[in-house]
Amino acid sequence: MATMESLIGLVNRIQRACTVLGDHGGEGMSLWEALPSVAVVGGQSSGKSSVLESVVGRDFLPRGSGIVTRRPLVLQLHKTDKGTEYAEFLHAPKRKFTDFAAVRKEIADETDRITGKTKQISNVPIHLSIYSPNVVNLTLIDLPGLTKVAVEGQPESIVEDIENMVRSYVEKPNSIILAISPANQDIATSDAIKLAREVDPSGERTFGVVTKLDLMDKGTNALDVLEGKAYRLQHPWVGIVNRSQADINKNVDMIIARQKEREYFETSPEYGHLAHKMGSEYLAKLLSKHLETVIRQRIPSIIALINKTIDELNAELDRIGRPIAVDSGAQLYTILELCRAFERVFKEHLDGGRPGGDKIYGVFDNQLPAALKKLPFDRHLSLKNVQKVVSEADGYQPHLIAPEQGYRRLIDGSISYFKGPAEASIDAVHLVLKDLVRKSIAETEELKRFPTLQSDIAAAATEALERFREEGRRTVLRLVDMESSYLTVEFFRKLHLEPEKTLNQGNQNTDRYSDNHFRRIGSNVNAYIAMVCDTLKNSIPKAIVYCQVREAKRALLNHFYTQVGRREKERLGAMLDEDPALMEKRGTIAKRLELYKSARDEIDAVAWK
Numbered sequence: 034m035a036t037m038e039s040l041i042g043l044v045n046r047i048q049r050a051c052t053v054l055g056d057h058g059g060e061g062m063s064l065w066e067a068l069p070s071v072a073v074v075g076g077q078s079s080g081k082s083s084v085l086e087s088v089v090g091r092d093f094l095p096r097g098s099g100i101v102t103r104r105p106l107v108l109q110l111h112k113t114d115k116g117t118e119y120a121e122f123l124h125a126p127k128r129k130f131t132d133f134a135a136v137r138k139e140i141a142d143e144t145d146r147i148t149g150k151t152k153q154i155s156n157v158p159i160h161l162s163i164y165s166p167n168v169v170n171l172t173l174i175d176l177p178g179l180t181k182v183a184v185e186g187q188p189e190s191i192v193e194d195i196e197n198m199v200r201s202y203v204e205k206p207n208s209i210i211l212a213i214s215p216a217n218q219d220i221a222t223s224d225a226i227k228l229a230r231e232v233d234p235s236g237e238r239t240f241g242v243v244t245k246l247d248l249m250d251k252g253t254n255a256l257d258v259l260e261g262k263a264y265r266l267q268h269p270w271v272g273i274v275n276r277s278q279a280d281i282n283k284n285v286d287m288i289i290a291r292q293k294e295r296e297y298f299e300t301s302p303e304y305g306h307l308a309h310k311m312g313s314e315y316l317a318k319l320l321s322k323h324l325e326t327v328i329r330q331r332i333p334s335i336i337a338l339i340n341k342t343i344d345e346l347n348a349e350l351d352r353i354g355r356p357i358a359v360d361s362g363a364q365l366y367t368i369l370e371l372c373r374a375f376e377r378v379f380k381e382h383l384d385g386g387r388p389g390g391d392k393i394y395g396v397f398d399n400q401l402p403a404a405l406k407k408l409p410f411d412r413h414l415s416l417k418n419v420q421k422v423v424s425e426a427d428g429y430q431p432h433l434i435a436p437e438q439g440y441r442r443l444i445d446g447s448i449s450y451f452k453g454p455a456e457a458s459i460d461a462v463h464l465v466l467k468d469l470v471r472k473s474i475a476e477t478e479e480l481k482r483f484p485t486l487q488s489d490i491a492a493a494a495t496e497a498l499e500r501f502r503e504e505g506r507r508t509v510l511r512l513v514d515m516e517s518s519y520l521t522v523e524f525f526r527k528l529h530l531e532p533e534k535t536l537n538q539g540n541q542n543t544d545r546y547s548d549n550h551f552r553r554i555g556s557n558v559n560a561y562i563a564m565v566c567d568t569l570k571n572s573i574p575k576a577i578v579y580c581q582v583r584e585a586k587r588a589l590l591n592h593f594y595t596q597v598g599r600r601e602k603e604r605l606g607a608m609l610d611e612d613p614a615l616m617e618k619r620g621t622i623a624k625r626l627e628l629y630k631s632a633r634d635e636i637d638a639v640a641w642k
């Protein structure tokens with residue numbers, strides 16, 4: 034018997050754990066649903082509270098007209114060896130109630146706390162534990178009384194609402210139904226039996242209880258019900274005599290009430306032969322024994338469920354990451370690992386595998402050529418401007434054969450236009466790289482839990498990219514300057530060999546001569562610039578890749594690594610600060626895990642006894 038009792042005590046502990054974890058037996062297969070409990074079901078005023086109280090041996094349930102029980106009450110009875118009786122609510126775990134009138138008030142207050150002072154009902158249970166030497170270990174659920182009509186102030190749906198809520202408790206296969214029917218009503222019309230039959234047609238988990246035997250009309254009795262003739266259940270029917278309203282008003286003690294009940298059956302001419310199988314005490318023992326049997330059968334599946342949950346929790350912990358180490362060596366290692374993970378993702382973006390790297394080629398293939406095409410060479414090499422630049426370069430002495438100075442100035446002026454597109458390409462690639470850094474940080478699964486390190490990496494990478502941009506900028510500007518500093522001699526020598534067709538035409542008009550002459554200079558410069566443009570179109574991308582892209586791949590976090598290596602312990606720890614919400618989540622999971630593990634240990638211990 035000791036083993037059996039610890040078994041039920043264990044169930045009580047696990048059920049409490051479930052509620053702590055927010056498991057109200059809602060969606061899905063929960064531990065709660067794997068464990069048996071006893072639900073008290075009956076019409077209003079059928080005597081549910083009275084039965085519950087006499088099983089417990091204490092007055093503690095709120096009473097009144099109308100719907101008093103508006104939230105399920107999960108009542109766990111814990112048998113103690115000795116000491117005073119007390120009650121404890123899960124929502125106020127530090128407070129021990131020894132005054133049961135205060136328990137009654139707390140149930141009423143706690144009901145109102147969720148439902149307000151309305152006539153609404155809620156399916157969030159109130160958990161109450163009673164510790165006493167005078168009880169057996171048992172979990173009982175008191176449910177709102179079934180009703181046939183809504184009373185004033187209640188919505189029409191209340192009848193259905195209550196029935197649905199009660200059904201949601203008793204339809205679970207682990208629920209043992211205590212179906213209360215008053216003896217002074219036809220058993221055929223009993224709400225409790227009606228619902229029990231619906232959810233448990235075979236009757237294997239229904240216990241029929243007949244109350245108010247003492248209130249039956251003279252000359253009638255409930256023998257055909259109690260003997261199972263009127264309605265057959267697999268378990269024997271139990272008759273009960275609770276305190277009458279008059280007894281309650283007179284504050285008749287529960288112990289005395291039980292004694293009176295026992296006497297009632299022992300001396301009853303109708304029920305005397307059934308006396309040993311009647312009454313609240315017998316009912317309590319019957320229930321307890323049945324629970325034990327059911328729990329024994331359930332142990333393997335409960336253990337399986339607990340193991341499954343433990344596996345799930347462990348997997349979840351792995352997913353969000355285990356707690357981080359405290360020694361600085363391990364922290365440094367973790368930081369470097371996380372940085373590497375980020376770098377891997379970043380490189381995948383550049384090398385392909387992840388999108389984004391192609392945008393850089395887009396700069397080379399579209400943006401740069403388009404910008405080069407738009408350069409205003411037409412204007413710069415217009416007849417008028419060529420004339421102006423060349424004349425200014427000649428000074429007081431016009432050139433004799435070819436305007437060497439004029440050519441130089443026109444070419445220099447044109448080449449300086451290339452600086453704009455060169456710098457714009459540098460900036461465009463810089464933006465692409467910066468965006469890839471941002472994306473890579475967001476995509477690095479391992480970094481998710483470390484917001485501080487995320488921003489540290491972002492800052493370090495951005496700073497490095499800035500440096501690469503500066504280096505890139507200097508390099509492309511140099512490429513442009515190089516084009517100015519030394520011109521391709523070959524090009525001009527070839528020009529010199531070409532016959533000057535226009536000059537040999539008959540008309541010797543000086544204006545025409547000079548127009549053609551300058552037009553020719555303009556078109557020569559234009560051809561030269563087109564050649565330079567082709568060169569730069571190829572060399573600028575090379576410089577950009579060399580200075581920015583290649584460096585980003587090779588050394589994005591190099592500076593950062595040297596800095597981190599020098600940091601002392603506190604700062605390393607701070608870098609690994611986590612999102613508080615995540616830390617809390619890990620804490621919750623760890624706590625759940627702990628609870629489930631201890632539940633498993635306890636079940637293992639009991640199961641092997």
Ligand SMILES: Nc1nc2c(ncn2[C@@H]2O[C@H](COP(=O)(O)OP(=O)(O)OP(=O)(O)O)[C@@H](O)[C@H]2O)c(=O)[nH]1
Pocket residue numbers: 075076077078079080081082083084096097098099100101102177178179244245246247248273274275276277278279281
């Ligand atoms: N004489 C007598 N009165 C009883 C018996 N059982 C319950 N009563 C009385 O019937 C009334 C209703 O009993 P409760 O135990 O409050 O019934 P309930 O089903 O919990 O009622 P609600 O919570 O309103 O649904 C009370 O006045 C009880 O004293 C009984 O066996 N004999």
